[in-house]
Amino acid sequence: MASKSGYQCLSCLLKDTFTSRAASASRTTSSKRLFHVSTPRSARRRPAYPSVKQSRIDAAAAQEADIQARAAQLQPYTQRERELLAMRYTPEQMEIIEAGEAAISSRDMAEQGRLRGDAFRPTYIDDFSTLRPLVDKPARLALDDAEDQAGDKKKKDVKKLKLPGPLSATEGSGGAEPHLQRLSLTTGLPLRTLRSLRIKNLVSHRVVNQTRMGKIQSLYFLTIAGNQDGMVGVGEGKGAEDEDGRRQAMMNAIRNLKPVPRYEGRTIFGEVEGKVGGSVVKLMARPPGFGNRCQHLIFELARAAGISDLAATTPRSRNKMNVVKAAWQALTSQRLPEDVARARGRKMVDVRRVYYGGLVG
Amino acid sequence: MSLVNLAHVCSHLQNASLARLGLTSIPYTKLHLSLALLLHKQGFLSQVKLGGPSPPASCFPAATPDNHSITAAPHRDRSPRSPEAALYDVVYKGQTEEQLRREGFGEEAIQFALEHPNRASRRLWLGLKYWDGMPVLRKAQMVSKPTKRIWLDSRDLGRLVRGRAAGQVKPITRIGEILAVTTDKGIMDARECVERQIGGMPLCRIW
Numbered sequence: 001m002a003s004k005s006g007y008q009c010l011s012c013l014l015k016d017t018f019t020s021r022a023a024s025a026s027r028t029t030s031s032k033r034l035f036h037v038s039t040p041r042s043a044r045r046r047p048a049y050p051s052v053k054q055s056r057i058d059a060a061a062a063q064e065a066d067i068q069a070r071a072a073q074l075q076p077y078t079q080r081e082r083e084l085l086a087m088r089y090t091p092e093q094m095e096i097i098e099a100g101e102a103a104i105s106s107r108d109m110a111e112q113g114r115l116r117g118d119a120f121r122p123t124y125i126d127d128f129s130t131l132r133p134l135v136d137k138p139a140r141l142a143l144d145d146a147e148d149q150a151g152d153k154k155k156k157d158v159k160k161l162k163l164p165g166p167l168s169a170t171e172g173s174g175g176a177e178p179h180l181q182r183l184s185l186t187t188g189l190p191l192r193t194l195r196s197l198r199i200k201n202l203v204s205h206r207v208v209n210q211t212r213m214g215k216i217q218s219l220y221f222l223t224i225a226g227n228q229d230g231m232v233g234v235g236e237g238k239g240a241e242d243e244d245g246r247r248q249a250m251m252n253a254i255r256n257l258k259p260v261p262r263y264e265g266r267t268i269f270g271e272v273e274g275k276v277g278g279s280v281v282k283l284m285a286r287p288p289g290f291g292n293r294c295q296h297l298i299f300e301l302a303r304a305a306g307i308s309d310l311a312a313t314t315p316r317s318r319n320k321m322n323v324v325k326a327a328w329q330a331l332t333s334q335r336l337p338e339d340v341a342r343a344r345g346r347k348m349v350d351v352r353r354v355y356y357g358g359l360v361g
Numbered sequence: 362m363s364l365v366n367l368a369h370v371c372s373h374l375q376n377a378s379l380a381r382l383g384l385t386s387i388p389y390t391k392l393h394l395s396l397a398l399l400l401h402k403q404g405f406l407s408q409v410k411l412g413g414p415s416p417p418a419s420c421f422p423a424a425t426p427d428n429h430s431i432t433a434a435p436h437r438d439r440s441p442r443s444p445e446a447a448l449y450d451v452v453y454k455g456q457t458e459e460q461l462r463r464e465g466f467g468e469e470a471i472q473f474a475l476e477h478p479n480r481a482s483r484r485l486w487l488g489l490k491y492w493d494g495m496p497v498l499r500k501a502q503m504v505s506k507p508t509k510r511i512w513l514d515s516r517d518l519g520r521l522v523r524g525r526a527a528g529q530v531k532p533i534t535r536i537g538e539i540l541a542v543t544t545d546k547g548i549m550d551a552r553e554c555v556e557r558q559i560g561g562m563p564l565c566r567i568w
Contacts, residue, residue: 342492343490344497344537
């Protein structure tokens, strides 16, 4: 029988030596790799007692003396003062005043009941106990209240989920990809909606990072996602692997989904311009049945957004990445006629809705 | 009609909007006044006031009754015998110093009014508007240039309004865009020109 000390292959030999060395190292010191011959100190040296400067001790003493002096000035009301107060206030109010006097020690009053004297103090005297609707910001929910409300909502949702019936795509997501599930959680969109998005990769090329060690290559992807009903997003992704970069770009595109206003659900409002870098994209509204007559990148974006009548020009740089981004910027930065009308205080009527018996739009 | 000065006004309005100013001033000329009144009518400006090198008191909101002690700005007190009122009377009613005195204007007001009968020192004070954090007047660009004036008849203006180009003039396609046209009936929007069937010289487009 071949003994242990007998024949061993090279890799087994190496493995044995490595494990034994590691075990010995862990026994002697921590698992850190050693660069020095001397053994390292276990932790940073700390003094046995905190070192406090004399100036700070003096300052604290001065502050304490100041508080003491001011507290000594705060004497309880004399009999005469009480009588004067009683002439001004009702007996109930006097009781409250006396209770307050008894409850707050003069030291507390001197320490905390001070008027601010710094340069950044408010120019008026206010205890900020009341909210004035014109001056103050609206009151926000306290954290506890918000949590309670959220909790209530969750409970309601749970009740809804318990209803009998077939499971929807969101609930029966056992077989879904983990990255889609995560996306569904972060965006709040159900998996069914995520799967129905129109996703298209528009730009992909190799990028290189030149380092000291050499060139590091990775793949860049620019992807658009849209629900073909007024939502579109653009995302970028980069990865050493093709699959990884593609997935990153797709997920970023879905995360960046933004609403696109559409006139009559088919075209944009008027003429809009977007600019990214040297690329300028000018989008123009067109009549029904015109089609998306623009270059392929803008065409895909318009299709994903659910726009069917559009014209576009790119008078300057036609860098693919920047063209897509500029077109997206233009689509999402449209001005709505209602907003313009409200800003100018004028009435605006869409005459297309008036003509043709109101059958348009 | 100096288009050079009008171009300066256009750039100034853009710059003032970008700087988010609430009140700005332009030199007082008849052309600038009628353009400012058109912009006011179209809702781009909140106020158009005539004044001197400093803004008239009526440009500012009236002092609220409860904070007399807080404000340290004497020009906020609006009154019918203010210097600006005297200036208005001198410019628009042609009143002389005697008449102003008879109406009961103070010495200071009369001095202010008579300092600015000189047109060069008069200025138009315009109130700019903002909505949702963005200026209401974003861009103002010249159409006719000092070196190339353009005249359009009502048919051409109709083309522009319907979204077709007329010669070298680009159509009105942006949301809320207006084209100020000077005609023999005064300065008006291109749409109003088409309605009244009159042509003129397009001055500038504003959106």
